[in-house]
Structures are given as structure tokens and as C-alpha cells.
Amino acid sequence: MMNRDAGARAVLVAAMASGQGKTSVTAALARKLLRQGLRVRVFKCGPDFIDPMLLERASGAPVHTLDLWMVGLDECRRRLHDAARETDAILIEGVMGLYDGAPSAADLSHEFGVPVLAVIDASAMAQTAGAVARGLRDYGPVQLAGVVANRVAGEGHAGMVAASLRDIPLIGWLPQQDSALPERQLGLVLPGEVDGLDALLDKLADELHFDEDAWKALPVLPQSPPEWQDVGRPLEHHTIAIARDAAFCFLYPANLDLLETMGARLRYFSPLRDEPVPADAAAVFLPGGYPELHGEALSKAAKWQSSIRAAHAHGVPILAECGGMMAVVDGLTDKEGRRWPMAGLMPGEVLMQERLGGLGSQAMPTPQGPLRGHTFHYSRLETPAPPQAHAVNTGTGTQGEAVFRIGSLTASYFHAYFPSNPPATSALFGADSS
Template sequence: MVVKTSSAKVVLISAIASGQGKTTTTAALARKLIKMGQSVRIFKTGPDFIDPMILARASGAPVQSLDLWMVGLAASQAMLAQAAAEVDVILIEGVMGLYDGNPSSADLARAFGVPVLAVLDASAMAQTVGALALGLRDFGPVNLAGVIANRVASEGHAKMVAAAMRDIALFGSLRRQERALPERHLGLVLPQEVVQLETILEQLADQLEIDKQAWDQLPLTEFSLPDLPETPHLLQGKTIAIAQDAAFAFIYPANLDCLRQLGAELVFFSPLADQSIPLQADALYLPGGYPELHAATLVAARHWQNSMRAAHAAGMPIVAECGGMMVLSDLLTDQQGQSWPMLGLMQGQIVMQQQLAALGAQALATEQGELRGHTFHYSRFETDLVPVANTVKHWNSEVGEAIYLDGNLQASYFHAYFSSNPAATAQLFLKR
């Protein structure tokens, strides 16, 4: 479906910081609106893998990333315009705090004229919620449509919050949750691992109190569809095998779209199920995930291991990102200190650690131009291998992640956003 202009009710859901309950509130609001008969599409600001999976379950549709730098203004606008032509409501979950990052969630809201809903954790305050809301509105400023107070103790507590809001609407409130979305070291737990996730989402929707009059008064936001360059079919006739299961789950939906637009056929397989690389594959994509949580299963997956070693020996192009690189090493030491033998295709060992090792937007210079993406990991790679290149950190232009190359195998902690440079992406999956 091709559109020129379209409109929908759109809000960007942000907060003062991480941990305020943005994802929980966005999921609850999406499910609430769907139960009210509205069609809903959700986007996630910035690089993220797990939150979009939860939000996709809440809304029933894939969740794409929006980011003025990594995704780009025109591509972000195109996705919003297309979504606005198809649904009644678009929810955009912000990242970190409203003004954090460059570009920030506030920058995204202003770029597209989108009003902001602030999620504020009211569990340890009441009237001070109003002060925080005023600060969020006026610092930028942004068009702050209202506040959703999270973790409210009672109806009386919600009334105290509402009374302190002055001219800012209390759009809604969400009671303290007995059953919350669980977390681990890279964020929320994967949706397939959450027991009774559908029940939790339904309960959150029922617990979310919405001021329907304030919601109905939200204006429509209009988007025009920009002219985007056509993606060249540089991978026409190529079949790319993609590892996809709980150990290799960190895949941007846009990356799959980009590979298909480049002309590639995609086939999926599960290393955890000990599935070999599909025989028709011309190239392999090993995305990030949680291999450290499934090390014992991967060690026992002999068919998968043998197919990996055979593919590398045959010169198959292999692109390994973060968790995908971790399994190529000699050894992986998990957070409990237990060591597991990996594939041994890259000299060195992976060591999990308690503190964050790296986080943020980065870019890789290629012959085809800049390929953008991000990094986020809790492990380090101890190796004598010499990288062929390094990414550059977006926020300060310092040296970022190492890029390792062995024949047709390229590995790094760097997660590339393929659509930022389709031509550079195609070269990753072609023999050198």
C-alpha cells in the first residue's frame, strides 16, 4: 500500500529516566486501546531488541525502530506515514529519559510534531509528580499532552497527583503491579520465556485507568510519505540462513526487510534445536542474543557445530554480531564463572561480567559509506586477534568496537542497522 499523506492519533511515551515503567505502560495502553476497538501500531525509539518483542505481543504487530540518526529522518517518516495510513493510533516508546541522548526522544517528538505522554513513577511521591511534569514540559520544551502516573497506591493517591498537575492533564494511572515484566542483564526477559505473558498484558490493560475525554481530545498528526531511493537487488538469487531462537533473538525487523529488499531469500534455523545450517544457504547471519544462558545446549548441539565449522572452511560469508561472535570463540565463561567450549573459529575467550561493558550508537566506515548501528553487551573478548577496523562512537567520535575478519567471516560486538546502508550490508553477505 503506497500513501502520500496520512494521519493518526500519535503519542510519544517517555519518562524522566529508565525504570519508570515506559514499556509496561506502553504495552498496557496498546492492549487497552485494542480492547476499546482501536487499531494500534507501536514503534520503539532508538536501538532495542527486547522491548519491541514485548510490545509486538501487546499490539499484535511487529515493532520497528525510529531514530533520527541510526534509522534516519526520511526512513522514520516513511514508516510513520505508512503506519498512519493503516491504523487509528500510533504509540512511540521513548528511550531512557525524554531529553537523554543525541538525538533524544524529545528531538524525535519535535521532528514530527508528536505530543508526549510522560510516564512518572509515583510510588514514592505524590504532588512532586506535578513538578517533574512541569520540568519535562518546559526544559525543551515539548508538547506535553499529559502524564500517566505509574505504580499508584490508591484512588486517593491518584487524586493527589492529579491536583498537583496544574495545567497538565493526568491522562491516566496504573496501580502498583503484583505481576510485573521480569528483567535480566540486557533488559526485559524475552517474551517466550515469560510465564502467562498474555494474562499479564490483559491484567495491565484492565488496571490502566484512562481519562477518555483527554484521550479523545488528542489531535491527529499528519505525515507525508517522502521519496526514498530504491534498494538495489545486490543479493538477488542469494539465500541467507539466519539463526533464530532464544540464544540468537536480537534481530531488527528492518534488517530482515532490508535483506529481502536486496533480493535475498531468507531461511531460518535454530542452533538450540541442533539444526544444521540449511543446505541451500549461500551466506549465514548469526545475530546477537543470550548464548551465555544456553551454553550447555549449544555445547551439545553437534550437528549445528559441525555445519558451522564446515561452512567456515568452505568460505561461506558469515556475519556474526555480539552473541553471534561469542559462540565463535574458543571459550565462553558465563556470569556464574563456569566455562564452556565454543566453536573455536576465533582465537580467544568471552568472559561475562556483572557491569556493562559497552553501550551506545556507533558507525562503521565502509567502501560503500557509513553503516550505522549500536552496541550493548556485558561481556569482553580476550583475544590476541588484530581487528581489521573499528567502529566510531556517535556521541564523541572515539574508537568503538573492534571488527574481526577471517576470510569471509566478519565478527564484532557491533549490531548493524542494515537499512542505514543497504549497499554496505550486501557486501557483508557476498564472498570477498
């Protein structure tokens, strides 16, 4: 068992591109450290809902988002420093390639002094791995803690990779896997729906060859946090009903934490199980997810549909994000061309498509200032309803997702990160702004 030291060691797990095995390596390392008796906290760099679900299973703790734009510098620092006080190991899974995006995973590494652990898919290379590693290190440059080689053929192959790295340590390697972690793209399976996932995570941890001495040589992350932001209690005595099941599962833990910090009582219900909106709900949150995979069940959920219509008719504030919006239009047509009637709070039809319909970071205008977030969907909305506003794409300043307001309903493909603007968030859920 690895001995605990004072403070937490941290690495940012990154790669040259998507598909190199960042999530598999992060999950394997998290599970391995956890089984060695260490307290582990995992973060995800950039907007993402699916990878954090899997990494939560691997680490046994909620996985929060770190993003210098959406989450903000101060909030990222506070979460990291809080984790450093409470844990022994911090793993941050990067997004896309190390230098992709603005801000990138490399920017996060620079900002907080977290060294990079480079994942290299070695399945079709040997000595060239050294060139890839040195390129990742020197292009920025970044502080490179070492390399984990993925999809390695065996000890001999690992030795060739290690020799090619020269002055860069090979901290670990993972062999080719007979069975892979589930693909995490929109429309495919969730970690909770994978049979034997924990056994697969244990197998990854068992097969990860890991240099404990190299891990112990990493620097300890500072622990002094900045001051908390005082958000007040504008949602005191508010019960917020939140749809939560396989169709409505895209929930940032930080969003839920903020609602509770602002005084709200959270009550969860499942439209898929035909559970109605709780009668005492002062507001309703319908998050994103996969309603297109459950069209038949949702179309037959009479109690759920009548209850959300009643809440809307009574002026209860309803926030419907992406998949949540898809469930409250007139109808949803899935990829097989089957149309399913939905709740009908908003006129229009949602049609699934193969082509990406929206992707990227955006900010939604509100009377309290911009609310930051992002969009990612493979469907299109056809509606006669005029948008009341549009989100704005970061970087380009171009028009982003439409925002619709129909009575007490606010609906959009836009996913909000609530802590980026607590006053705007509380107003969306009906807080008194006076």
C-alpha cells in the first residue's frame, strides 16, 4: 500500500489528440490509487457530462469541471485547493489535444502549476513515442511529469518506448485491452448502463504498470484557497424539482451544489418512470440527456406529461436545457424516423440527425449579465416560436443557440454552468429579484 504524504500530488492527463486513451488511463490510475488506500479526486477539463460519470465510478467521488472560461479562474483555484486539503491524489483529465482550444488544457496546467502526464497511443509506434512526448513538452512548453503509454504490446515494446523518451520518465503503461470502456459520444451508452463496468475498471487498474516512485517525486499542490463567493440565500424555501434518470442525466455537480447553497431544496423525479412533477415544486429543471433513446417511454408517460403541463399552466418557472427542451416540444423524431409525441409546452418538432447541430462554449444574455455554458447536440429544432434571445459563441462573438421563453418556460439547446452567474441562475428559478 502506498503511504500517504502531507498534501496532494496532481497531474493533468493529456494527449496529442482525442482517442488516445486519456479516459481509460485516468480511470485506471484513479482506481489503482484508490485501491492503494489513497484519497483520490478527479476533475474534467472542459465542458463534459459523460466522462465525469465514468470517472466518478472509477474514483468513488463526484467529478467537477475545470475550465478557465466557463468555470472561471477563481472557482477553478478554489476547487483545486479544496481538493488538495482533502485528498492525496488529484487527476485532471484534459480535453481533446493538450494545446487544443482556447483556453486549452495546457493553459490550465500553466495557470495552476499542475504538471502534465502525457498519454501516448503506442499501438502503432515504438521509438517515435519519444518524439511525440518531446513535442508535447516543448511546443508550449509545459512541465511534463512523464508519459503513460497506452495499448502497449508487452514488456519489450514498453522498453523501446521508455528508451525513446530519454530524459522523460515512463510513469506507466497499459496493455492492449480485450474489452474497451464504452464510447462516450452523444447518443451512445451511459456508464450506468454498462454491465460489469466496475470489473472492467478493476481490470484496467490491475493491468496498469505504474511507477510509484515517479508518482511520489511529483510536487505537492498548494492548499491555501481563495475566499468563497457569498451568493446569499435567494432560493430559501424554494423546492426545485429536477428530472433525473437515463433520459435526463446531464447535471453538473457544481450546479446542484449552487442551488443548495442558495437555499433551494432539491427534489428529484423520473419522467421515464412516469413520476409526476412534485406537487410542492416552486420551479422545475429539465436537464439534458438522451430523450431520443427513450421516446416511446416518454410519449406514454401520461402522469409526467400532464404534471409538467399543469406546472406550466400555473406559471411555475421551468428551465429546459437541450434534452429537456426536446421533451417539452410537440414531437420528437428519433434516428430511425419514428415520431414520438412529447409534452407540448412549446410548439415545434425536434428531429435527430447524423450531423452535429451545435458545439462549443457560449454565453447566454440575461438581465443579470451573461450566464456561461456550452452546447453540444445532434438534432435540430423546427418551431414557429420566435426566440427571445441568442447565446453568443465565445471567441468569435457570433450568434449561438436560440433561447425561447413561452410563459414560465425557458428553453434552449444551451447548457448553463450556474456558478458563472448565481444571480441569473436564481432568477431563472423564480427568485425575487427585488
